[in-house]
Every structure is written in structure tokens, then in C-alpha cells.
Amino acid sequence: MFGQLRLDNRIALVTGGSKGLGRAMALGLASAGATVFVAARTEEPLQELVTEIEAKGGKADYRLLDVTDEAACIEVVNSVIRDRRRLDILVNNAGAIHRAPLLESNTDDYRHVVETNLISLYVLAREAARHMSERGYGRIINIGSVMSTIARPNISSYAATKHAVAGLTKSLAVELAPMGINVNGIGPGYFGTEFNAPLMADAEFTAMVESRTPVGRWARPEEIAGAAIFLASEAASYVTGHMLYVDGGMTVKL
Numbered sequence: 001m002f003g004q005l006r007l008d009n010r011i012a013l014v015t016g017g018s019k020g021l022g023r024a025m026a027l028g029l030a031s032a033g034a035t036v037f038v039a040a041r042t043e044e045p046l047q048e049l050v051t052e053i054e055a056k057g058g059k060a061d062y063r064l065l066d067v068t069d070e071a072a073c074i075e076v077v078n079s080v081i082r083d084r085r086r087l088d089i090l091v092n093n094a095g096a097i098h099r100a101p102l103l104e105s106n107t108d109d110y111r112h113v114v115e116t117n118l119i120s121l122y123v124l125a126r127e128a129a130r131h132m133s134e135r136g137y138g139r140i141i142n143i144g145s146v147m148s149t150i151a152r153p154n155i156s157s158y159a160a161t162k163h164a165v166a167g168l169t170k171s172l173a174v175e176l177a178p179m180g181i182n183v184n185g186i187g188p189g190y191f192g193t194e195f196n197a198p199l200m201a202d203a204e205f206t207a208m209v210e211s212r213t214p215v216g217r218w219a220r221p222e223e224i225a226g227a228a229i230f231l232a233s234e235a236a237s238y239v240t241g242h243m244l245y246v247d248g249g250m251t252v253k254l
């Protein structure tokens with residue numbers, strides 16, 4: 001059974017892979033045997049992560065990418081395929097949040113969140129699926145949020161796009177299953193990443209996370225890795241269209 005969780009000879013691309021949850025999933029996929037390409041906008045953290053994975057005996061490479069640049073997304077998918085002759089696993093992880101009350105928000109900021117959290121996932125999934133469908137095998141994992149199913153004030157662009165991630169995941173799952181491509185999502189709860197640094201520094205918010213989460217604490221970034229390994233692996237061969245919430249029980253608590 002544990003062999004089914006191995007990812008030897010698999011080629012994976014993780015967007016936003018240099019930090020936070022992307023970094024944790026990249027480390028996890030590499031530890032399971034995959035060759036992991038990590039992609040983000042800043043070179044140094046990507047280089048550091050590749051060095052760390054290689055030092056642990058894993059295989060990794062990196063690509064510079066701003067996921068809001070459609071041409072760059074297409075080129076990165078193609079360059080991985082040119083380099084390794086295939087792409088088995090796409091983790092659509094890069095995301096953005098903009099916090100503002102509706103009445104103080106503006107359309108440009110809203111559009112940026114939609115471009116980052118939704119359009120880029122569509123573009124990358126489309127380009128990956130072009131190739132995966134020819135081979136009859138693929139795994140696409142979209143990173144949503146607990147905001148894929150619930151909401152909080154002042155982040156409507158984030159909640160709207162993360163709900164859309166769940167819709168995109170289900171829609172692509174039913175469309176791509178006949179081509180051998182499984183499409184699933186992960187809905188993280190509150191993880192202690194750079195993304196959440198302002199919230200972690202806020203005692204009132206931290207008290208809310210601790211009381212609202214049945215597990216009673218912020219999650220550690222490495223606690224996301226198991227879900228990504230599972231969904232990328234043969235253990236999940238009959239799992240598609242699913243949102244796997246890794247949220248300490250937050251979304252099932254009234």
C-alpha cells in the first residue's frame with residue numbers, strides 16, 4: 001500500500017513553489033521520488049530550495065514565472081516537457097490575497113486576484129492537459145482554501161476566486177477523466193506561512209483561529225504535504241473532482 005504513495009519517475013511542476021505551502025508540497029513530492037520543478041517570480045528562494053532538495057537526495061529544478069503572464073505559463077509548461085519529455089503532475093498553488101472592505105476596494109486590485117487565483121490555474125491546467133491527454137495520464141492539483149466553501153469579510157475577491165477554484169476543479173475533473181487525468185483540489189485552513197504573517201502577528205486573529213479550529217492551532221506548512229503526495233499518487237487513482245480540506249476541522253464546525 002505504501003508503495004502506491006511513491007512518485008518515482010514522475011515529473012511535477014509546483015507554482016509558487018519557493019515558499020510556504022508550495023515549498024512544503026515540493027519538498028513532500030520530492031521526498032516521495034518525483035522530480036519537482038518549482039516556479040515563482042524570485043530566483044534566490046527557488047535556487048535555495050532546489051539545493052535543499054538535492055542535498056536530501058531528491059531531484060529538482062526551477063523556472064522563473066509570474067503566473068499572471070499567460071505566455072510565460074505556456075512557455076514554462078513547454079520547457080519542462082522539452083527538458084524531461086513529459087509532465088505528470090501540476091500543482092496550481094501560486095495565489096494572491098487583497099484585504100479591503102468592499103466599499104474601499106477597487107477593480108484593479110480585484111482583477112489582479114482573479115488573474116492570479118483563477119485565470120492562471122485555467123491557463124496552466126489547459127496547457128498541461130494538452131500534453132497529459134496525449135499520454136493518457138496526468139494529475140492536476142488546484143490549491144483552494146477554506147474560502148472555497150465559507151467566507152469572511154473584506155476578502156471578497158479571494159473568497160470568490162477560491163470558490164471558483166472548487167468549481168474549476170470539478171468541471172475539469174469531469175471533462176478530463178476520460179483522458180486519464182485526475183483533477184483535485186486542496187483546501188488549506190490557516191497555515192503559518194509568509195502569506196499569513198500579518199494575521200499571525202494579530203493576537204485577536206490568532207485567538208479566533210485557535211477557537212474556531214477543532215484542532216485548536218495554526219497548521220505547520222509541512223502538514224500540507226501528505227495531501228499533495230496522496231492526490232498525486234496511485235493511491236488516489238479513483239479520486240477526482242474532490243476538494244480535500246486540510247483545515248483542522250474548521251469547515252465542518254458550526
Ligand SMILES: NC(=O)c1ccc[n+]([C@@H]2O[C@H](COP(=O)([O-])OP(=O)(O)OC[C@H]3O[C@@H](n4cnc5c(N)ncnc54)[C@H](OP(=O)(O)O)[C@@H]3O)[C@@H](O)[C@H]2O)c1
Nearest residue numbers: 016018019020021040041042066067095145190191193195
Ligand atoms: N497560508 C495559508 O494559510 C493558506 C490558506 C489557504 C489557502 N492558501 C493558499 O495556498 C497558496 C500558497 O499560499 P502560501 O501561504 O504558501 O503563500 P506564500 O507563503 O506567500 O508563498 C507564495 C508563493 O507563491 C509565489 N507567488 C506569488 N505570486 C506569484 C505569481 N504571480 N506568480 C508566480 N508565483 C507567485 C511566491 O514567490 P514569489 O513572490 O517569488 O513569486 C511564493 O513562492 C495560495 O494559493 C493561497 O491562497 C494558503
